[in-house]
Amino acid sequence: MRSPERAxxxxxxxxxxxxxxxxRWAGPRLKFPFAPERLEELxxxxxxxSFVMSRGPAKAQGFGQFWMREAGVAHLARIILAPSARGQGLASTLCTLLMAQATRxxxxDTFTLRVYRDNHPALTTYEGLGFTVVPGLSDERVFFMRREPGAPIPSAA
Structure with missing residues (x-):
């Protein structure tokens, strides 16, 4: 994990x-089409x-953000993998690394995120990482998920 660069x-x-x-990825504030050179600002x-996942100095394979919702609770957001990195189990690695960064x-020690109900690969990933749906904070389109304190963070691959 490293801070994103212009490239x-x-x-x-x-x-x-x-x-x-x-x-679905960035929410309603980021309008498409956008200027990639303005993404850092947008x-x-x-x-x-913000962090990117890469192998050494190679180009980014994934991107994600987190911010604090409240003391001790980091919200994971805008998680995305490069098209060439999808389907390889790297989403779990990216999320694990993001949680480790947030902890550091x-x-x-608690993590939240939102995911579209029909995004089955992401749901499977998040459930595998110990996230559970919070019904009262979910709606007809999006699940709000929470990972409680004390659950071990899996080792990143």
Missing amino acids: DYAALGTWVEDAASCL LAEPGAF VTGA
């Missing part, structure tokens, strides 16, 4: 192919930490 944002811009995938959130940087 990472340029690559990330190519991973999002249309308005629907942009909305994805900025107060208190957010903020001391978080």
